[in-house]
Amino acid sequence: MNVGKLTRAEDLRRQLADDIVRGTLPPGSALDETEIAQRFKVSRTPVREALRQLAASGLVESRAHRGAVVAQPSAQRLAGMFEAMAELEALCAGFAAERMPPIERQALQATHEEARLVSQAGDPDRFHEVNERFHNAIYAGAQNDYIAEMTLATRVRVQPFRRAQFRNLGRLAKSHAEHDRIVLAILRGDRNGAAAAMRAHIDLARDEYELYAVSV
Amino acid sequence: MNVGKLTRAEDLRRQLADDIVRGTLPPGSALDETEIAQRFKVSRTPVREALRQLAASGLVESRAHRGAVVAQPSAQRLAGMFEAMAELEALCAGFAAERMPPIERQALQATHEEARLVSQAGDPDRFHEVNERFHNAIYAGAQNDYIAEMTLATRVRVQPFRRAQFRNLGRLAKSHAEHDRIVLAILRGDRNGAAAAMRAHIDLARDEYELYAVSV
């Protein structure tokens, strides 16, 4: 159960965060301390600590004496989170265009190429994984760990609301075409171009989400 | 002791965060659970919860079985935090230029005017307070709560390292002159101008910090 050197609370935190991000625990789900404790065969203490940390990171909302639920932001707040993500990712892309060392540029190109193959194969889950690596490579390329962490955290918090995104047919190919423009701009050191291309990419992803959301 | 409706853990979190931000607990200070519990006359449980939350917010660092200390970022990471702050504040200022409703614009002007008087009076503590209100008004003006929170959180995390900033002589007057350019750009709806002015303002504040830091 508690493998390795991880503490139980840390283990729970990861597990719950994963369930939230992957959609197993959809927004609004109640998180009962006792129930979780029994399910994971631990006492309430580490469960409480895990929930506190998740609340601090924004994935769950908890109010005193009234329990915790998976965060369910308003439409307005969600729009704000998408906007923040667009700006942060654009910032990372812009910095990456200026600062990314040659080796990382090559790795980015390789990941991008890998994504092309996967998108042609039409495998949504695998594309999702490569897509994450692609964006992470750009965060790292910005050469600013603090900004990279903020950007990743925002992506994680938005993730529960863009689940079935790549299920949607031509999205894979379109996404890859947008990535293409981003990569070219970064490789040619064009900060403004990279930022603009990334902003456009995220905005399109948001639009896809909205199309999906209204149809649910 | 536990006045109002606040829970003990929440109370402790605020108190400790305040002590860290105000410099009472300088970076690197050890945070012993038992010692804090005795000092505040509570058990270790709420102390642990408070420390966990502070760790999640980045103000303290804690490693399993090895205790918690007030966060002490490397010079490189601190530089990254300053850069992030500059970009986030610039983003807020740019959005504010486009989106701020008339009433908030008037309030911003009023705060700015108040700061002028205080800077002429040469009262560092009071200027610090008005300065915070000024920046908060711009965060709010961006009309995006998520971005506003991120920006404020970054400011808070950097705060322990810019303490004695306004002690330094002519900094008050210079700061107010920079604010002037920011306010003018926002009022004329000049997004790029506002962002650029704010970025310059934060960069100068960072430079002042570096001057101060090397002399310690």
Add this chain to the structure above:
DNA sequence: TGCCTGGTGTTTGCATACAAAGGCAGCGTT
């Protein structure tokens, strides 16, 4: 009939006791 009030039940918040993991010091060995 509708609203307020009081009681009860369920859930969270806190305290205390115990377990376990690291760090350190002292001793022995090389």
Add this chain to the structure above:
DNA sequence: AACGCTGCCTTTGTATGCAAACACCAGGCA
């Protein structure tokens, strides 16, 4: 004399029990 090992001690991690707060329901009063 220096290095490594072992055992203790300090500190954190977890469990459990109790207290307190909120929500819901029932009963009475307007």
